[in-house]
Amino acid sequence: MIAIIDYGMGNKHSVYNALxxxxxxxxxxxxxxxxxxxERIILPGVGAFGAAMENLRQFGxxxxxxxxxxxxxxxFLGICLGMQLLAETGTEKGLFKGLGWIAGDVVKLxxxxxxxxxxxxxxxDIELVRDVGLFKGLKKEKxxxxxxxxxxxxxxxxxxxxTGNYGVDFTAAVLKNNIFATQFHPEKxxxxxxxxxxxxxxxxx
Amino acid sequence: MLKKRIxxxxxxxxxxxxxxxxxxxxxxxxxxVTAARVYNAQKADELxxxxxxxxxxxxxxxxxxxxxxxxxxxxxxxxGGGISSCxxxxxxxxxxxxxxxxxxxxxxxxxxxxxxAEMFGDQCIVVSVDYKxxxxxxxxxxxxxxKTEVDLDxxxxxxxxxxxxxxxxMLTSIDHEGMMQGYDMDFxxxxxxxxxVPLIANGGAGRLEDFKQVLAETRASAVAASSIFxxxxxxxxxxxFFLSNNGVNVRV
Numbered sequence: 313m314i315a316i317i318d319y320g321m322g323n324k325h326s327v328y329n330a331l332x333x334x335x336x337x338x339x340x341x342x343x344x345x346x347x348x349x350x351e352r353i354i355l356p357g358v359g360a361f362g363a364a365m366e367n368l369r370q371f372g373x374x375x376x377x378x379x380x381x382x383x384x385x386x387x388f389l390g391i392c393l394g395m396q397l398l399a400e401t402g403t404e405k406g407l408f409k410g411l412g413w414i415a416g417d418v419v420k421l422x423x424x425x426x427x428x429x430x431x432x433x434x435x436x437d438i439e440l441v442r443d444v445g446l447f448k449g450l451k452k453e454k455x456x457x458x459x460x461x462x463x464x465x466x467x468x469x470x471x472x473x474x475t476g477n478y479g480v481d482f483t484a485a486v487l488k489n490n491i492f493a494t495q496f497h498p499e500k501x502x503x504x505x506x507x508x509x510x511x512x513x514x515x516x517x
Numbered sequence: 518m519l520k521k522r523i524x525x526x527x528x529x530x531x532x533x534x535x536x537x538x539x540x541x542x543x544x545x546x547x548x549x550v551t552a553a554r555v556y557n558a559q560k561a562d563e564l565x566x567x568x569x570x571x572x573x574x575x576x577x578x579x580x581x582x583x584x585x586x587x588x589x590x591x592x593x594x595x596x597g598g599g600i601s602s603c604x605x606x607x608x609x610x611x612x613x614x615x616x617x618x619x620x621x622x623x624x625x626x627x628x629x630x631x632x633x634a635e636m637f638g639d640q641c642i643v644v645s646v647d648y649k650x651x652x653x654x655x656x657x658x659x660x661x662x663x664k665t666e667v668d669l670d671x672x673x674x675x676x677x678x679x680x681x682x683x684x685x686x687m688l689t690s691i692d693h694e695g696m697m698q699g700y701d702m703d704f705x706x707x708x709x710x711x712x713x714v715p716l717i718a719n720g721g722a723g724r725l726e727d728f729k730q731v732l733a734e735t736r737a738s739a740v741a742a743s744s745i746f747x748x749x750x751x752x753x754x755x756x757x758f759f760l761s762n763n764g765v766n767v768r769v
Binding site: 322325326329332333358359431435436453455457477499500501502506 | 518519520521522557560562587588589591592593610611612613615637638639640641684685712713714715736738739768769
């Protein structure tokens with residue numbers, strides 16, 4: 313069973329639908345007991361950093377997630393905003409403290425040159441920095457769907473596993489121990505996205 | 518490199534998919550969920566569902582269509598038609614839509630754009646702008662599925678909408694829509710060159726060359742179309758091969 317964390321930010325049902333399609337049981341929840349019983353945890357999210365952190369704290373999820381992911385070491389997947397929240401600080405509409413699981417911060421994309429509209433919306437390729445099992449089986453064209461204006465800057469380059477480019481290189485995915493996170497939306501990236509979700513489900517940390 | 522997007526537009530009326538010319542003469546073109554399934558198999562980049570006769574009853578039907586489509590189509594889904602409050606936006610996002618298209622309310626209550634962008638993020642607020650060009654060359658915005666003319670220039674309207682937080686603009690020339698004679702190139706080129714958010718060009722595709730023209734000659738981020746996919750043997754998959762072979766950066 314996978315717990316999809318419900319903290320009032322974004323497209324939790326899309327993640328649920330994608331997992332259902334690949335025949336994986338999941339539950340959309342913010343209940344400590346249910347999260348504790350789950351084998352894996354997904355933190356989805358679309359929206360602004362500050363509001364998201366406030367919601368996580370308000371629902372008591374910061375502590376619950378720390379217990380399950382950091383202390384117990386359950387496999388974890390953060391998606392889009394759910395990835396950015398892992399950083400130490402976010403800079404969207406103010407300065408906010410994140411979960412701090414991945415050293416680094418979240419800053420606005422600053423593409424060099426003209427014609428790079430924000431948000432960065434649409435399909436873009438990723439480049440693998442490290443060949444990790446979570447990306448096995450992708451099509452030759454490694455295109456994924458993105459919607460974001462901000463991206464994480466991990467302080468430790470060992471945490472970086474994939475980059476994208478939009479007038480500037482940005483972090484497409486990070487991996488640290490049992491924590492995996494993507495800036496793109498696997499649940500909206502058709503075949504490649506379902507492959508990443510399947511890999512996450514099969515992932516042995 | 519960010520790829521240009523190909524977006525089939527599904528017009529809905531009483532739970533069926535329809536298609537017309539210049540926003541009238543609608544005819545039935547099938548079941549929208551079946552069509553969404555086919556477009557998913559043909560690797561469309563996104564889907565846009567627009568309820569052209571929004572009523573309280575049709576809202577439920579549209580919600581049902583989106584819910585069904587969202588179970589099988591793992592790509593961004595945009596839904597529009599009669600969205601006039603943040604509750605409407607939330608309702609659609611909750612059942613699996615990723616973005617909403619706001620048209621009439623963007624004129625009648627522009628603050629909705631700001632409220633929606635603040636509450637849900639600007640990435641999910643698409644403002645859909647329909648317009649006609651008059652004989653003297655000036656343009657006017659239309660709302661209510663093209664039924665009501667507004668004394669408002671579309672470029673002025675677009676600037677206001679983007680300032681309020683619209684994440685994307687979907688631009689439709691009613692004169693070109695359904696005619697399959699190509700897009701309104703001049704205005705698309707102008708608008709896409711000036712705005713800082715992505716522009717989805719809609720209305721007029723009849724040949725694959727029409728897609729190429731927009732994507733190669735303007736700064737539009739995406740093309741939306743429906744007639745070409747309903748009434749010809751072209752599909753998103755053929756479109757992307759054609760565009761890719763002609764040097765347009767699309768998913769293959």
